[in-house]
Amino acid sequence: MPTPREPLATRLTDTGPVRAVFWHQDAAAAAGAEPDEWLASEERAEYAALGSEKRRREWFSARVALKAMLVADGLARRPSEITVRKNALGAPRVAIWEPDTFRYAEVGCAISHCAPYVLCAYVPVRGARIGVDVERRTWRLSRLGRKFVSEGDAMLPKDDENGDQTVLWSIKESLSKLLGTGWACGFRNLACVETEPGRCLLTDAAGLEHQGLYRWFGQYVMTLAYDIPEAAAASERTTRHGATGPFAALARIFRNSRRRAALRRRRRERLRLDSPLENPGMENGGAATDHQRATADSAEVPTGAAAMTSGGDDSTPGQPTANDSPAPPTPDTK
Numbered sequence: 001m002p003t004p005r006e007p008l009a010t011r012l013t014d015t016g017p018v019r020a021v022f023w024h025q026d027a028a029a030a031a032g033a034e035p036d037e038w039l040a041s042e043e044r045a046e047y048a049a050l051g052s053e054k055r056r057r058e059w060f061s062a063r064v065a066l067k068a069m070l071v072a073d074g075l076a077r078r079p080s081e082i083t084v085r086k087n088a089l090g091a092p093r094v095a096i097w098e099p100d101t102f103r104y105a106e107v108g109c110a111i112s113h114c115a116p117y118v119l120c121a122y123v124p125v126r127g128a129r130i131g132v133d134v135e136r137r138t139w140r141l142s143r144l145g146r147k148f149v150s151e152g153d154a155m156l157p158k159d160d161e162n163g164d165q166t167v168l169w170s171i172k173e174s175l176s177k178l179l180g181t182g183w184a185c186g187f188r189n190l191a192c193v194e195t196e197p198g199r200c201l202l203t204d205a206a207g208l209e210h211q212g213l214y215r216w217f218g219q220y221v222m223t224l225a226y227d228i229p230e231a232a233a234a235s236e237r238t239t240r241h242g243a244t245g246p247f248a249a250l251a252r253i254f255r256n257s258r259r260r261a262a263l264r265r266r267r268r269e270r271l272r273l274d275s276p277l278e279n280p281g282m283e284n285g286g287a288a289t290d291h292q293r294a295t296a297d298s299a300e301v302p303t304g305a306a307a308m309t310s311g312g313d314d315s316t317p318g319q320p321t322a323n324d325s326p327a328p329p330t331p332d333t334k
Contacts, residue, residue, distance in 0.1 A: 017123055017124060018123045020119065021065050027064075066094070067079040077099075081097040091177070093108060093109060107122050112133045125229075127229045132177070135221055137162055148187035148188060150190065152191030172187045172202075174212070175190055186205070190202065190205065198213060199212070199213055
């Protein structure tokens, strides 16, 4: 399975359940990833409808990066069980198929491309929102500063005006994706204050605060904006192993769903054992067979008691077994 490059996995998301990966668009092809193996049926139709080969490569590479991370984190068994869908606003969502319950579990995610790299992130916390962006350092943004720089923006002092302008543009684009408005929100209505190197406090047009992070990778800056409810983050910290981790919420959902599925399987098994077609002792309206009567006589135990203890050495005397269920009434054929 391809392994995405993860400079952000531990540094960019070390304070919460957000997970992110960053890798080259050609990594999927280099690892031999095939659409039939990595894409769900509805994704394969969308992939086939893409026009250019370049668009197909970046689209497929982003899905492989995101799904490889989800499988590595234990949220899915295989990539084909993961589907990346879009809501009414065009924001992506991850739907993970759980075969034990025949249901999908949804996870918030974000995807961004900037050739030749892709950045993907997800957060398995209910009510959380996330947005990501990748931009290449450029001097052109310095000339466009009046269109996206606001009076509330404040970056820590550093001798890199072009870098600061690139970060401001990119992190505001990440915030616009989180809000679901895109450029319509007006970047000058958003504020970014760098509180410590690589960490920012973001404010939207309504005055609501959000968290922002950024990291440089060569000439490319990777930005992430996220909003996780404090109550949800505090209640979603126990993983399937009882520790803290980024996939606690979904892990608990899957664990509980598997428990319910196991209970249903045991219930079906008990019903099968109680069926006259599966249990010879239930034939003829519940009458014991010749073999059962012979066994009971040789053991010098009353027939009723033999039925109570016929479970073998592990059975508890006097404890009814699955064969002790009342027989269904015999229809009157006269």
